[in-house]
Amino acid sequence: MDRELLRLQGISKTFGAVTAIEHVDLSVRRGEVVALLGDNGAGKSTLVKIISGGLQPTSGRYLFDGADRHLNSPQDAKQLGIETVYQDLSICMNVDVVANFFMGREIVRRVLGIPILQEAEMRQVTESVLRQAGTRIPSVKMNAEHLSGGQRQAIELNRFVHWGGKLVVLDEPFAALGVEQVRRSLDTIRDVRSKGIAVIIVTHNMSHAFEIADRMVVMRQGSVVGDVNTVDTSPEEIVRIITGTKPKASSHN
Ligand SMILES: Nc1ncnc2c1ncn2[C@@H]1O[C@H](COP(=O)(O)OP(=O)(O)OP(=O)(O)O)[C@@H](O)[C@H]1O
Ligand SMILES: [Mg+2]
Known part of the structure; x- marks a missing residue:
């Protein structure tokens, strides 16, 4: 089976005169966890919303499971097996x-x-x-209202796995979680990955990214400026890519 699940080619999105993302290429394989990093306003949430059907790209190509797709809503994404997980939002409390x-x-x-x-x-x-x-x-x-945030997230993820999901998109999923809940959520993501499901996770937390991601994609001012395997990089290098600063000159130059 083809390992590639999602491929974006030259995806752009403008809001009137504002270009939120420009010419983004991104590929995600089955069973791979990709961390999407970048400063505030870099375009991460816009890209994630395009992937999960909440926004339509202004231009570019969206391929999923080997075919061109045109998603008009999150419901279209769901039908393909793409689920966006927020902390509490898609669980009904009552x-x-x-x-x-x-x-x-x-x-x-x-x-x-x-x-x-x-x-x-x-x-x-x-x-x-x-x-x-x-x-x-x-x-x-x-009732779900009596469960913890971590338990709700577990229900959400397990529900998704059970109904045949292929890609989970998480935008800042741990922002409101305690230490123990974050640890359990990271375990859940590992579990999801081991089932061959792909994960895209937006986070500002470098240590979470290094703990969970196989690959890191960095955005700056709407463009992808870095795409590296986690084992080949370091937090220092990722920070440099995020901020666009040059590495300190070595004694050789
Ligand atoms: N609906 C909108 N209308 C106009 N501009 C928008 C809209 N949504 C996003 N933008 C702009 O697009 C750019 C990217 O925003 P986006 O929310 O994708 O950033 P982000 O990387 O998720 O940032 P953060 O880390 O702060 O969540 C910003 O400059 C933002 O102001
Ligand atoms: Mg965002």
């Missing part, structure tokens, strides 16, 4: 874990023509998926 897990995919059987929700079966599936993923939740009948 319904339980099972309802969140099956959101829009409820199991219904018709009995004498009357649709009946298969609650026991849905509960069983949810429990078994979360158990296998090592996510501990007191009860799947609990």
Whole structure:
């Protein structure tokens, strides 16, 4: 199978007179974690929104799973297996874990023509998926509002894996999390990667990026200015690429 999952070629986005991103090329392989780095206003969120269908590019080519795509909405992206994960936003607080897990995919059987929700079966599936993923939740009948941010994120990611997702996009997912929750979220991302799913993660935290990413893509003023394998670089070099400063001159020149 082709390892390449996503390929962007010459993607640009303008808002009136403002060019948010310009001629961006980006490729992401299955089972790869790519950290998207750059200073405030570099164009990361704009690029992420284009990838997840929330914004349409002004020009450029978007290939996913080997075919040209034109996404008109996040729903189009979802259908391709692209999910954008924010900390709390796509979990419904006032319904339980099972309802969140099956959101829009409820199991219904018709009995004498009357649709009946298969609650026991849905509960069983949810429990078994979360158990296998090592996510501990007191009860799947609990409303999501009583769970921690980390538990909600785990439900979101596991739901995505279970329904056949191929690419997860995370924009600053750890901003509101505590140390232990960040550690668990990083474990969840490793778990997702081991299933062959690709991950794009936007972060300002260099140590998180170095801990989780296979590759780092750096943006500056709307362009990609660096694309390096994590094992071949250092935090110092990444900071230099982000800020556009030159390395200190060595004694040889
Ligand atoms: N809807 C919009 N209308 C006009 N300009 C926009 C819009 N969205 C983004 N921009 C501009 O595009 C540029 C890139 O913004 P973007 O949000 O992608 O940056 P970012 O890299 O995510 O920054 P941060 O790290 O602060 O989140 C900025 O100059 C921003 O002002
Ligand atoms: Mg942003």
